[in-house]
Amino acid sequence: MTQSTSPQFTEDRLAVRYDYLGEGHQPYPQDGHRTHTIAEALAAPIDVTVTICGRICAIHDYGTTQIFEIEDESGSIHLLMTKYETESFDKLHNFHTEDFIRAQGTRILTEDNLLAVIVDQYDMLTKTLRSLPSEDSHIGENERYLAWSKNSELRRIFRQRHWINASIRDLLDAEGYLEAATPILHSYRGIAPTRPFTTNLNSSSDTTLYLKKSSASYLKRMIVGGFEKVYEISTTFRNEEITDQNNVEGTLLECYSAYADYKDMLMLIQRLYQNAAIAATGTDIVYYDLARPDEKGKTRSKGIELNFRRQWKCLTVYEAIRDYLGIDVTSLTDVELQETIAQVKGIPVDLTDLKYKPFIRGLKVTELFKVVEPNFIQPTFIIDFPRDTTAFCKRHRTNPELVERLEVYMAGTRVGCAYTELNDPVLQREFMEDAHADKTYPIDEELIAALEYGMPPTSSMRLNLDRMVMLLTNARNIRDVILFPMIPHA
Structure with missing residues (x-):
């Protein structure tokens, strides 16, 4: 048999496993039933018989009496076992901390006013072969389940995440939305600048497919x-650099509403945000530690x-640039706009775009706008973007140089967007072809064909749920709100 070489792996634990089996006992039984969670047992009246299960977190041996501290997800409790009242008391030496035990006994209040269970009989439910690392030891990202087992606060984030998701579904269901489950593998690459993950269908056609970006x-x-x-609510994939704010797999909420x-x-x-905040924290005013660089470039936290x-x-967009930079973009020529961007960003002026490339003014305006994004601390909508910024949005009803698009910001971070959707198939094809002008991959012919059959006036929105959870749980790193994030390797 191949044995683990982990420092947490101990031979005496393995020996107990073999001894148990040799005596005809099962250290990993099929039945793990209980009558109460630990929280329910703690709330039960004195003298009630309970059967509880949990992981042993401490063992206190006093000779004819042993006390096990055990915990489950709901809480922790003491098991009191005595030589005279507990069946198979002489076998308790087979237990180590981190083993799982089931105990049947009576709820009591000790002389020290401690709620406990005096145990009549017990079973081993799981014999652990490794001891859990201490709370102050380093735990690798790929073993984060060990950190959860030692720290209930880390588990709390994912309970909050569940409550957030439930609140979103509850509200959308109440509003008459239907939840969909669309394919993860797409034949269309998409025009978003982020790189996709690609794969090939194992067939004679050797079709290239892309993991979902939207x-x-x-x-x-x-x-x-x-x-x-x-x-x-789906997992989307972006083949990009992993950062504190971005993971290659993300959770995205996308909604579409006709009329x-x-x-x-x-x-x-x-x-949605107000309901999610209340679901996660009990209030719609949420504390967050905002990390910002100081004048020396060091990151400081501000509550x-x-x-x-x-x-x-x-x-x-134009009001935001004016209010935070004091610049009226509409009065600038293309050259002045390029010079202004360089001045604001503190970089040399580069007029190459004006001389050798088509100057896309709207994209330059949004480049300037990005400088002011960190100023949006409280929840903020930025609306009416230049028309060059998206191929899927309707022109603004009063200004054809703009599109009916908004973005959502808070804590200096973009967390979502919304559109009045383009439903003219002729314009959609033109805009897609413009967006694909320098690229070799095809446009989405299936979508255009669908639009040709007629789509009513429609609005859409997208929210980055990972960033929502970060903000509502006061998490600094996106990895803290994803159960099993992608871990970058050197």
């Missing part, structure tokens, strides 16, 4: 097919309160 194409087709309100526009989604986003109760601030 459900948009499929959800729009559902609108064409007669579903008026649809949403999906609505981006202002309707603005209202929905506010309700803020994110207020989801009041009406969110709303600015156009």
